[in-house]
Amino acid sequence: MDGNGVLAKEREEEVMIQEQLIAKTRKKEKLSMIIPFFGIIFITVFFAIVTKGNTLSPSNLNNIMNQSFSIIIVAVGAVFVYSHGGMDMSVGAVQGLSSVVVASLILQGAIPGWMVLPVSILVGTVTGFTTGAIHVTIGVPAFVVSLCMRYIATGITRTATSAKDLYIPYNDFSFWNKGMIKLVVLLLVIGIGYIAFKYTRVGKYLKAIGGNKITAGQSGINVKKYTVLAYMILGSTVGLVSFFSLTRTGVVSSSTGQGFELDILTAIVLGGFPLSGGAKSKISSAILGAITVAILTNGLILWGADPNIINGIKGVLFLIIVYLSYERRKGEVVS
Amino acid sequence: MKKFKKSIALLLGLIMVIGSLAACSSADNGSKDSNEGNKGGFDVVTNEDSIYPAASELDPYSVGVLLWGYTDQLGGSVKSNLEYLGKEFNVNFSFVEALTMEEYISGTENLIQRGVDGILSLLILPSMIEKAEEAGVYLQCILNESTDPDTLKLIAESEYVTGMVTENDYECGVAMVDDLYDRGMRNIVWIAPEAGMAANHDNRVRGIEDAIEKHDDLNVLANYRGTEQAEALQSFAATYPEMDGIIVTGGAGGGTESIYQVMQSEGLNGQAVLATIDIGEGTGEKLESGELGWIAGGQFPTTGIAFAVLYNAMVGTPINDTPEKTIYRPFMVLQSKDNYDNYMKFVEGSIPPYTGDEIKALIKKFNPEASLELVNEYGDNYSIDDVVSRHKDLFD
Numbered sequence: 001m002d003g004n005g006v007l008a009k010e011r012e013e014e015v016m017i018q019e020q021l022i023a024k025t026r027k028k029e030k031l032s033m034i035i036p037f038f039g040i041i042f043i044t045v046f047f048a049i050v051t052k053g054n055t056l057s058p059s060n061l062n063n064i065m066n067q068s069f070s071i072i073i074v075a076v077g078a079v080f081v082y083s084h085g086g087m088d089m090s091v092g093a094v095q096g097l098s099s100v101v102v103a104s105l106i107l108q109g110a111i112p113g114w115m116v117l118p119v120s121i122l123v124g125t126v127t128g129f130t131t132g133a134i135h136v137t138i139g140v141p142a143f144v145v146s147l148c149m150r151y152i153a154t155g156i157t158r159t160a161t162s163a164k165d166l167y168i169p170y171n172d173f174s175f176w177n178k179g180m181i182k183l184v185v186l187l188l189v190i191g192i193g194y195i196a197f198k199y200t201r202v203g204k205y206l207k208a209i210g211g212n213k214i215t216a217g218q219s220g221i222n223v224k225k226y227t228v229l230a231y232m233i234l235g236s237t238v239g240l241v242s243f244f245s246l247t248r249t250g251v252v253s254s255s256t257g258q259g260f261e262l263d264i265l266t267a268i269v270l271g272g273f274p275l276s277g278g279a280k281s282k283i284s285s286a287i288l289g290a291i292t293v294a295i296l297t298n299g300l301i302l303w304g305a306d307p308n309i310i311n312g313i314k315g316v317l318f319l320i321i322v323y324l325s326y327e328r329r330k331g332e333v334v335s
Numbered sequence: 336m337k338k339f340k341k342s343i344a345l346l347l348g349l350i351m352v353i354g355s356l357a358a359c360s361s362a363d364n365g366s367k368d369s370n371e372g373n374k375g376g377f378d379v380v381t382n383e384d385s386i387y388p389a390a391s392e393l394d395p396y397s398v399g400v401l402l403w404g405y406t407d408q409l410g411g412s413v414k415s416n417l418e419y420l421g422k423e424f425n426v427n428f429s430f431v432e433a434l435t436m437e438e439y440i441s442g443t444e445n446l447i448q449r450g451v452d453g454i455l456s457l458l459i460l461p462s463m464i465e466k467a468e469e470a471g472v473y474l475q476c477i478l479n480e481s482t483d484p485d486t487l488k489l490i491a492e493s494e495y496v497t498g499m500v501t502e503n504d505y506e507c508g509v510a511m512v513d514d515l516y517d518r519g520m521r522n523i524v525w526i527a528p529e530a531g532m533a534a535n536h537d538n539r540v541r542g543i544e545d546a547i548e549k550h551d552d553l554n555v556l557a558n559y560r561g562t563e564q565a566e567a568l569q570s571f572a573a574t575y576p577e578m579d580g581i582i583v584t585g586g587a588g589g590g591t592e593s594i595y596q597v598m599q600s601e602g603l604n605g606q607a608v609l610a611t612i613d614i615g616e617g618t619g620e621k622l623e624s625g626e627l628g629w630i631a632g633g634q635f636p637t638t639g640i641a642f643a644v645l646y647n648a649m650v651g652t653p654i655n656d657t658p659e660k661t662i663y664r665p666f667m668v669l670q671s672k673d674n675y676d677n678y679m680k681f682v683e684g685s686i687p688p689y690t691g692d693e694i695k696a697l698i699k700k701f702n703p704e705a706s707l708e709l710v711n712e713y714g715d716n717y718s719i720d721d722v723v724s725r726h727k728d729l730f731d
Contacts (some may be wrong), residue, residue, distance in 0.1 A: 054448065063444040070437070162530035166481040170461035177462065249436040250461040251483070254531040258435055301445040307405055307430045 022298070039270075040292050043278040043317070047299030052131070055299050064177045066248075068294030069182050070241040075267045075286035076193035077237030080140075082268055083281035084209040088231065090131060090146040091238055092260030093153035098123040098242035100157050103166040113172065120246075121239035125235040128154065128235020132228035142231075150261075158254045170250035177247045185244070189237065190287065196233075197283045206230055208279020267293055270318055373724075375685045377419035387695040387702075390425040396649055398427045398642070399441055399446030401456040403475075407617060408425060412635035413478075416687050417455075420642055420678030425693030439496035447472050452646045455638065459499065461486055467495045475645040476500070477638050479534065480661040482507050491659040497648040498658040500641040504535045507631050507666050508542020511610040514629040516550050520580030520608060524560045524571045525718050526594075539584040539612070565593035572601035585612040592617060598626055612666065619675040633678065636688040636717075640664065640710060643697035654672040654707050662707070664714035668721075681722045686729055688722045689713070 047055040055067045102120045104109045131149050135142040197203035204304050208216040219222045271289025405414040421428050431442045439458045453473040467474040476499035490496045528536050556575045559567035614632030621627035647654045699705040
């Protein structure tokens, strides 16, 4: 074999190795798309088997939709905040505040019925704007500002409900509590959120800010403006959820919204969403996480698990699901 | 990758095994034969002369329970008491934790989906009533009540809400003040969680305030509403050396213990007397030393009475025509170490304060004399002496 022949053979081997690497990368990519669904498919199948199909009955699917409705909607809003590396710990408190404002206005007859939903969204948006604006103007970390906002909102809610819980006329708003209405709203929010996050400059800029804030600024992105906008989007979803939650419970108490921010954080992390933000942020991750939480809680109750160890089981399952995401992204769930 | 998949499969398998055990432990309705306290479960009292049918002769029912939790003293006792009644009535209980209103509604949906015949719940909300109506599931409020006029209207119109049974928190507040007053205390302070946090504490505070109004010569030095209760008492002790009475509206979860500690550290022993709610660790010792003059507790048997009202409806012999009217029961009051010793033996001991036969006597299907009046009679008589006199023979 002459020199040319050796070279040709070496090139052939190089091409083969390259092809193998490409095939391996593609396989990995495909796998990375499938793995996030693995956890949810597994628990769905598992609970369907142990409850003899009860979890998959139409009425229970309606239950799961009702129970994951709030988390999914706010998780969609939270994607805009977390994708740029932000964090908002005031979500639950703002839900309480929004509900208090709306319920008070209803009880005083201060607003007509059709204005209740817009006012609720407005309250959420304004608080989101306040959090974002203080964060970018004074330079205080968003986490700290949102904690302060949490205390302020909780204080207002507790003061307003200290004498008695605020009951709204349940039947006047029960129309909004119907499964079909909620499904339409849910699909609309997911659809709008998906388009805004994937195809508009809002989502693209926020991911760029999450990737590298300084570079994003130097590239001409108005970092402050889009950061505030992200908190406003999250706030608007919280306001929307406050309204639907109020029509579901019919009452506002000091516990309204309590712990909701942790539910959102759990959904985000469970879905494998990188808390550091950046280009790998996906809206589907947050939605998957929210649905997983609802299916797991619902399934364990339908299965008849002991309440004292339900949290333990949940914790271990969450750990496994996060581990799957972690493996997939080599440490990028949390930077 | 294969190793990865294997380890995941192994882990998930492990979880499912744990879960299966969890499910089994929940579904297990077999009787226990150990003589443990109520945290470990009550013993079934076998009465061969019983005039009521045994559990094996009764149709099986399934009942869901929605409560804040089952690991604290009250929650644990409620669970043990209901599990005991489950063995006596052939009823399978499904216990679900719920903290927020949203969780109570979700819990109701999930329990209905599980196929329960009835639900015992701490909260009763319009949407829960609506779901119970749609599913034909009976709903009974336990250890709480609704005061919202719209909700009460829904309850009154509902075919499936069986009622609300709870302790009379207002009267308890009144009794705490009256007891300290009768002991000669004239300079008191009172402490409670912040307004709006818990309706039962708010009702106790209303009772305290109204009782204080009755006594012109009773001087309220200060009051505090919030979570820093021990710190508040510390400040009161430093500011008001004349303080001779302390009222705390309850401290389940360790709150009362911190009050005892402050009383000791601030030298209040022998100077001030405490009146409070929620019997727990240290109660006997403090009653003996005189630092604690009055303590109320023993709420968990109320859930047995609520179960009787629910069971009557489930078997087709409802006894409550006015579910919108709360059935109030008194707290059990302890004022001496003897009271406490009897409480530990006859209430928190191996036999619950109401045996299966005593609850069966409230079921119209088994006892034609059963009525709401009889339920109220049980409540009117409820005291430590009542339980001792009824169950003395069972311990001999």
